[in-house]
Amino acid sequence: VRLDDLDTPFPTVDLDVVERNVASMQEYCDAHGLALRPHVKTHKLPAIAALQLRAGAVGLTCQKLGEAEVMAHHGFDDILISFPLVGERKAERFAELALAVRLAVGADSAAVARSLSAALEPRGALAGFIVDCDTGFRRTGVQTPNAAAELAELVDGLPGLELRGLMTHPSRPGCGAWLSEARRLIEERGLRVDSLSVGGTPRARDTHLESGVTELRVGTYAYNDARCLAGGTATLDDCALRVRATVVSTPTAERAILDAGSKALTNDPLVQSPGGSFGLIAEYPEATLYALSEEHGHVDVAACERRPEIGEVVTVIPNHACGAVNLHDEVALHRSGDVVEIAAVEARGLLR
Amino acid sequence: VRLDDLDTPFPTVDLDVVERNVASMQEYCDAHGLALRPHVKTHKLPAIAALQLRAGAVGLTCQKLGEAEVMAHHGFDDILISFPLVGERKAERFAELALAVRLAVGADSAAVARSLSAALEPRGALAGFIVDCDTGFRRTGVQTPNAAAELAELVDGLPGLELRGLMTHPSRPGCGAWLSEARRLIEERGLRVDSLSVGGTPRARDTHLESGVTELRVGTYAYNDARCLAGGTATLDDCALRVRATVVSTPTAERAILDAGSKALTNDPLVQSPGGSFGLIAEYPEATLYALSEEHGHVDVAACERRPEIGEVVTVIPNHACGAVNLHDEVALHRSGDVVEIAAVEARGLLR
Numbered sequence: 141v142r143l144d145d146l147d148t149p150f151p152t153v154d155l156d157v158v159e160r161n162v163a164s165m166q167e168y169c170d171a172h173g174l175a176l177r178p179h180v181k182t183h184k185l186p187a188i189a190a191l192q193l194r195a196g197a198v199g200l201t202c203q204k205l206g207e208a209e210v211m212a213h214h215g216f217d218d219i220l221i222s223f224p225l226v227g228e229r230k231a232e233r234f235a236e237l238a239l240a241v242r243l244a245v246g247a248d249s250a251a252v253a254r255s256l257s258a259a260l261e262p263r264g265a266l267a268g269f270i271v272d273c274d275t276g277f278r279r280t281g282v283q284t285p286n287a288a289a290e291l292a293e294l295v296d297g298l299p300g301l302e303l304r305g306l307m308t309h310p311s312r313p314g315c316g317a318w319l320s321e322a323r324r325l326i327e328e329r330g331l332r333v334d335s336l337s338v339g340g341t342p343r344a345r346d347t348h349l350e351s352g353v354t355e356l357r358v359g360t361y362a363y364n365d366a367r368c369l370a371g372g373t374a375t376l377d378d379c380a381l382r383v384r385a386t387v388v389s390t391p392t393a394e395r396a397i398l399d400a401g402s403k404a405l406t407n408d409p410l411v412q413s414p415g416g417s418f419g420l421i422a423e424y425p426e427a428t429l430y431a432l433s434e435e436h437g438h439v440d441v442a443a444c445e446r447r448p449e450i451g452e453v454v455t456v457i458p459n460h461a462c463g464a465v466n467l468h469d470e471v472a473l474h475r476s477g478d479v480v481e482i483a484a485v486e487a488r489g490l491l492r
Numbered sequence: 493v494r495l496d497d498l499d500t501p502f503p504t505v506d507l508d509v510v511e512r513n514v515a516s517m518q519e520y521c522d523a524h525g526l527a528l529r530p531h532v533k534t535h536k537l538p539a540i541a542a543l544q545l546r547a548g549a550v551g552l553t554c555q556k557l558g559e560a561e562v563m564a565h566h567g568f569d570d571i572l573i574s575f576p577l578v579g580e581r582k583a584e585r586f587a588e589l590a591l592a593v594r595l596a597v598g599a600d601s602a603a604v605a606r607s608l609s610a611a612l613e614p615r616g617a618l619a620g621f622i623v624d625c626d627t628g629f630r631r632t633g634v635q636t637p638n639a640a641a642e643l644a645e646l647v648d649g650l651p652g653l654e655l656r657g658l659m660t661h662p663s664r665p666g667c668g669a670w671l672s673e674a675r676r677l678i679e680e681r682g683l684r685v686d687s688l689s690v691g692g693t694p695r696a697r698d699t700h701l702e703s704g705v706t707e708l709r710v711g712t713y714a715y716n717d718a719r720c721l722a723g724g725t726a727t728l729d730d731c732a733l734r735v736r737a738t739v740v741s742t743p744t745a746e747r748a749i750l751d752a753g754s755k756a757l758t759n760d761p762l763v764q765s766p767g768g769s770f771g772l773i774a775e776y777p778e779a780t781l782y783a784l785s786e787e788h789g790h791v792d793v794a795a796c797e798r799r800p801e802i803g804e805v806v807t808v809i810p811n812h813a814c815g816a817v818n819l820h821d822e823v824a825l826h827r828s829g830d831v832v833e834i835a836a837v838e839a840r841g842l843l844r
């Protein structure tokens with residue numbers, strides 16, 4: 141089966157490109173003595189996770205407990221869940237999973253630490269705790285190195301939990317210094333910090349510039365997307381994920397409509413500002429995917445010398461690979477257009 | 493089981509509210525002699541479609557062939573697919589479906605009409621064709637009433653296809669006059685136009701102001717969403733769809749983080765302009781859901797007198813019900829918080 145045989149819209153993943161991307165990031169990490177812990181949230185596929193482990197990754201990062209359960213079921217035995225797990229049900233599932241695999245959680249509160257400990261202890265289970273630090277992105281994370289040290293000390297005293305390190309996302313200039321200062325304060329309290337972990341594809345290859353960092357968590361690098369192109373961290377040849385779409389209407393000479401809208405590509409913007417395209421059309425780089433309805437991609441083709449016709453199939457590189465993948469129950473894995481497998485996106489939509 | 497017993501994030505649908513919304517729109521249509529053909533793209537649930545038919549709807553609207561196949565499988569026998577079906581595979585599936593149910597397609601090109609006819613004719617199948625008209629939204633649709641008449645005449649000459657009417661989306665002031673002029677031109681050619689169909693919840697209750705319109709296609713009205721609130725066509729009590737989410741981090745006094753991000757709510761903006769919230773938090777109407785990561789909802793709670801705590805469950809009304817529903821494999825149908833059914837969103841993710 142060739143990609144051309146698939147109806148549209150259909151997301152496709154070029155395995156040759158994925159292997160190259162995975163090898164290249166592993167080489168970077170190896171060259172700088174960094175542990176690589178890929179984030180599965182991008183691909184959500186056990187097969188690609190296996191490829192990352194074979195290349196040299198130390199373990200996996202998941203964003204949701206449900207993703208971690210799927211990966212554990214497939215035999216992956218070292219998993220960090222980089223999201224605060226809140227509530228008794230999640231604490232119990234976390235503790236059960238900790239009996240099966242080497243597990244850790246990234247979180248920023250005593251409430252989460254206590255709740256997980258309370259579920260781990262009666263089971264005789266042990267899990268790692270990574271103190272989540274806000275080094276400037278203003279999402280989750282403790283606000284100061286001192287707060288990190290206080291939480292670390294509290295975690296150290298809780299049964300079932302083991303302090304394993306510090307994490308932040310995304311990597312920003314100075315995050316290494318922030319985390320290193322927190323480590324110093326924690327070590328002053330007589331505790332050990334094994335891992336300083338940073339995340340995010342955009343600054344991945346600047347990780348060695350951040351003092352003290354030992355681990356890199358990245359997801360998007362395996363597929364890349366239009367944001368990576370815009371940020372200059374990937375070229376067109378590095379973009380493994382593309383959504384095949386058909387031109388279904390050409391109402392005017394300047395406008396073409398695709399059968400891929402926000403339900404195939406997401407409304408995730410190219411950058412956090414208005415305007416911009418909702419994906420790059422590889423065959424028509426001058427075209428702008430200027431708006432998305434749920435099922436329609438609105439394309440301005442005024443700048444294109446040749447104009448697409450009804451029935452023509454094009455390939456769109458989504459703005460945001462992780463979000464786009466999450467919309468699809470299956471992806472076509474291929475090499476040079478030969479479909480290797482229609483793979484179920486097993487960890488898709490696992491929100492809990 | 494109560495809603496409180498469900499882990500988060502979890503989308504919930506209040507059936508009492510849905511029934512009220514459905515009855516109210518049916519009353520409007522009945523009062524003005526309009527046929528109501530609800531769009532299933534919002535709920536994607538056979539159970540809610542059945543409720544709409546029982547209330548008096550004449551049939552269903554689907555956006556994708558896959559959605560129509562699911563609905564036909566559940567016994568719904570009058571379906572309009574309001575999207576141009578392009579390609580041989582879709583033409584064949586369309587023709588097969590036309591053997592089983594009363595089927596129509598909305599499209600704007602001779603290419604689509606010819607392709608569908610070529611698949612219908614050898615099967616001895618008959619399907620309706622609705623000429624899709626661009627009355628100002630600039631998505632799909634023929635550009636002039638005269639172009640509508642030309643396409644109508646071409647369709648009339650194609651075996652397997654039956655000209656049934658004209659459609660536009662969304663309803664805009666003057667669309668009735670546009671469609672009526674097209675009908676006049678078509679009737680001049682000796683052809684009959686049974687249906688003038690307009691779509692969209694925002695102007696649904698102005699449909700009677702548009703001369704000549706005979707049918708209303710609406711989806712969002714069954715659930716409503718934050719866009720409907722912003723547009724003034726719904727009140728908080730009319731919002732049937734809410735996503736339960738948990739506060740998982742309160743890194744500062746002004747910021748709370750929810751476990752519902754773009755993978756639970758979509759990045760669909762409130763309006764087509766920057767800024768605005770990514771959903772309304774019912775318990776904290778002063779709060780702003782100012783950004784979404786995939787799994788994180790970033791909430792500014794500075795304006796809230798009482799601040800949410802870690803572990804607290806809140807209910808979010810998404811900006812866009814249709815997009816949000818499409819992210820979830822299941823929704824909790826409830827009455828006054830009592831869960832009636834955890835329903836599989838059967839027509840979810842059917843992109844082809």
